[in-house]
Amino acid sequence: MVTLPRSQEPPEVLLDHLGAIAQMLGHALRVAERHTDVYREARRNGPLTLSAEMQWELMPGRSCSREEFDLHAHGEPAYASGGHLFDWSASADQLTLVVANSAGTDAEAGLVNNLALNAIRNARRAGLDLAGQAALADQALYGQHRGTRHLSTLLMCFDLRTGAAQIVDAGSPSVWRVSGPTAQRVELERQLPLGMFEDTVYAAQHLRTRPQERLLFVACGPELPASQAAHADFDQAVSRAVTRTRHLPGADTPKAVLRELVAHGAAPDGGLVLSLDLRGPSADGA
Numbered sequence: 001m002v003t004l005p006r007s008q009e010p011p012e013v014l015l016d017h018l019g020a021i022a023q024m025l026g027h028a029l030r031v032a033e034r035h036t037d038v039y040r041e042a043r044r045n046g047p048l049t050l051s052a053e054m055q056w057e058l059m060p061g062r063s064c065s066r067e068e069f070d071l072h073a074h075g076e077p078a079y080a081s082g083g084h085l086f087d088w089s090a091s092a093d094q095l096t097l098v099v100a101n102s103a104g105t106d107a108e109a110g111l112v113n114n115l116a117l118n119a120i121r122n123a124r125r126a127g128l129d130l131a132g133q134a135a136l137a138d139q140a141l142y143g144q145h146r147g148t149r150h151l152s153t154l155l156m157c158f159d160l161r162t163g164a165a166q167i168v169d170a171g172s173p174s175v176w177r178v179s180g181p182t183a184q185r186v187e188l189e190r191q192l193p194l195g196m197f198e199d200t201v202y203a204a205q206h207l208r209t210r211p212q213e214r215l216l217f218v219a220c221g222p223e224l225p226a227s228q229a230a231h232a233d234f235d236q237a238v239s240r241a242v243t244r245t246r247h248l249p250g251a252d253t254p255k256a257v258l259r260e261l262v263a264h265g266a267a268p269d270g271g272l273v274l275s276l277d278l279r280g281p282s283a284d285g286a
Contacts, residue, residue, distance in 0.1 A: 030061070045079075052081040054110030058117055060088055063251065068160040069095060070277040074254035076262070076270035083109040084219045084272035085151075087117055089124065093160050096124060099173050099217045099274055101152040112149045115140055116194055120155070130155045130168045134194060134202040138170075141195025150195035154217065158209065161281050166204040170194050173219035173272075174235070176242050179210070183242040185235060186215075211280030216242055216253070220261060220271030237266035250277045 029039055048056070056078075064071045073086050085100035098120055103109040119137040128136065134155055141150060154172030158165045167175075171193035175186040186207065192200050209215070218238050241260035245253050254273035261267035 047079070049080045050107045051083055051105060051110045052077075052079055054107065055081050055083050055085070055113065058110075058114055059086060064088060064090060066090065067282040068279055069158075070250040070279065071095075071097075071274070072250050072254055073272065073274040074258055075272040076258055080105075081270070083113050085113045085117060085153075086217075086272060086274055087120070089121075095158040095160060096130075097154075097156045097158075097217075097274070097276070099154045099219055099272070101173055101219045102271075103149060103151050108149070112141065112145070112151060112195075115144060116151050116153065130157055130166050130204045131202045134168045134170055135200070138192075138194045138196075138200050138202070139198075142198050145195060147196055147198075150193040152193045158278070163209045163211065163278065163280070165207040165209055167207055168202050168204050170202065171196075173217055174238060176216040176218065176238065178214040178216060178242060178246050179212075181243075181246070183216075183239055183246060185239070209278050211278060213278050214246070214250070214253075215276045215278070216257065217274040217276075218257070218261075218271065219273075220267035220269075234266055237261060237264055240264075241266075250275045 033039055062073045071088060075081060075084050075086075083102045083104060085098070085103075087098040089096045098117065100113070100116070103112040103116075116137045119140040120133045123133040123136040134153070137151075137153070152171040152173070154170070154175065155168040156165055167188060169188040169190050171190055172188070175188065177184050177186050189205055191202055220234075238257075238261065241257045241264075244260060245256040248256055253275040257273045257275075258267065258271060262270060
């Protein structure tokens, strides 16, 4: 916590100055972390497990804010993570997201995540569409593990100008749409998890989003509940948690949702929640 001295400046001006300073400091620390462990050691309260170390080294920053969207993620347990996975990449007019359930809690799970995410990034940077990205990651995992290890994954691509989204749901975490006082699960056609079978063909689905809408991605446990009753109970718990936290800002929402799920036993081993607030096209891109 930082206590600020009294100032003659209006609060808005002071907040603008502090925001600019925080942004510059964040960028400086991000660059410095490439050359030293000092800042990472200072942030930690204890040692990480090997799988957690692999996970956090693999993923990008846990937030990204632009005029068109506000993105935040939170995962627990942070120091002994089971390997829930997310990735994002933003360009001038597109945002791509990857969210995956845990592949397990051991170091092997970290290797599975590493292989899958790097295959997706490789395909994305080569210009492949979502279906191609899923197919390349599927082939990489199956070629290495022959179906013994697989990853339930969601891939999404948003057109920031129009709000149109493409989705590949490879046995994925759940997606929730929050608009006003209501929270509703987005029903998707689930396809096979990445790496389960050889030469799986994936197809993208389409979703229309609206400005001032929030999407929540919830990944808890290695897999979704197996029985229909357990699945319904899990959905009810997520719906309750999402509804109770809908008034919170995006930065506070993922942690609050996950804490609600843990407290009610819906995610006893923790998990990952990612919140995406869609603001609509920027003034320059409108």
